[in-house]
Amino acid sequence: MTAATSSANVIRKYLPVYFVLLAIFLAEVFLSFQHFSTGFLVAILLGLALCSVGLGLMYFMHLAQERRSLFLSLIPATIFVLLMMNMIWSDSFRILRMHSP
Amino acid sequence: MSESDLAMHGHEALMEPSPYAIPSRKLTVWLFIISDAVTFGAFLFAYGYLRVATPNWVRPFESSSVINVILMTFILITSSLTMLGAVDSAKAGDKPKAMRFLYSTMLLGILFAALHIREWFQLFARKITISSGVFGQSFFTVTGLHLLHVIGGVIAMLVVAALYARGRLTPGHVETMGLYWHFVDLVWMFVVPLVYLTNIAH
Numbered sequence: 001m002t003a004a005t006s007s008a009n010v011i012r013k014y015l016p017v018y019f020v021l022l023a024i025f026l027a028e029v030f031l032s033f034q035h036f037s038t039g040f041l042v043a044i045l046l047g048l049a050l051c052s053v054g055l056g057l058m059y060f061m062h063l064a065q066e067r068r069s070l071f072l073s074l075i076p077a078t079i080f081v082l083l084m085m086n087m088i089w090s091d092s093f094r095i096l097r098m099h100s101p
Numbered sequence: 102m103s104e105s106d107l108a109m110h111g112h113e114a115l116m117e118p119s120p121y122a123i124p125s126r127k128l129t130v131w132l133f134i135i136s137d138a139v140t141f142g143a144f145l146f147a148y149g150y151l152r153v154a155t156p157n158w159v160r161p162f163e164s165s166s167v168i169n170v171i172l173m174t175f176i177l178i179t180s181s182l183t184m185l186g187a188v189d190s191a192k193a194g195d196k197p198k199a200m201r202f203l204y205s206t207m208l209l210g211i212l213f214a215a216l217h218i219r220e221w222f223q224l225f226a227r228k229i230t231i232s233s234g235v236f237g238q239s240f241f242t243v244t245g246l247h248l249l250h251v252i253g254g255v256i257a258m259l260v261v262a263a264l265y266a267r268g269r270l271t272p273g274h275v276e277t278m279g280l281y282w283h284f285v286d287l288v289w290m291f292v293v294p295l296v297y298l299t300n301i302a303h
Contacts, residue, residue: 032298045294
């Protein structure tokens, strides 16, 4: 197999991931025009965004092909830090209630 | 380790094997990506906090803005695909093809930045600026930070492409450039739903 053929095969290999990413995004756009409550919409969109990011991480950034130890070193710690940032929501709802109607 | 070993093999003999079986350069970029992801996370959480805590939040995005965002996202995802092609072509030793993919990625990045700036000017025309209120402050901060990453990425890609073409950089450098570019794309996957799609004017 020549270098050119090998490269073309790899692109074709990742085309399904590319189309799935586009499809997820278009689904997000479609859902945002439905009359959901903001909280519900954010939850759905975040879930879909996480799916997109997961696909991008694993296939476009080739994290699935790296050693498991790299994945375990990077991702859980990042998720933990991001989850810790969730502490602020109770304060935001408190401030919302403090505003005059 | 004897003196003769050092003389024969140099300090290479004393070096530990690369952790995670990847070059240090690649590990460094991954660590940078993680720190940048947390930075973007902080900005997006701050945006979310302000949105929840602010009654009568502005929802300025009409259909034209949504179409613009769809186009921008399509361009950025496609640029990730061309970047993938550049990395794989470089690894396969096909330098001309890798260069074509790199130029395509840069072009798409520039197009994305141009559309983004055009949209900003449309908001300015509607008196929505970084100093016009809480929405403006948070929107332009988040999208401005992402745009900065895109522009910085294009410039870095230009340098990597030029040096790779001259044989001064290896396919590994193209790969690490690719990691950064994919990261910029993935951040956009979070920015669009949180900042654009939840602020569509109904």
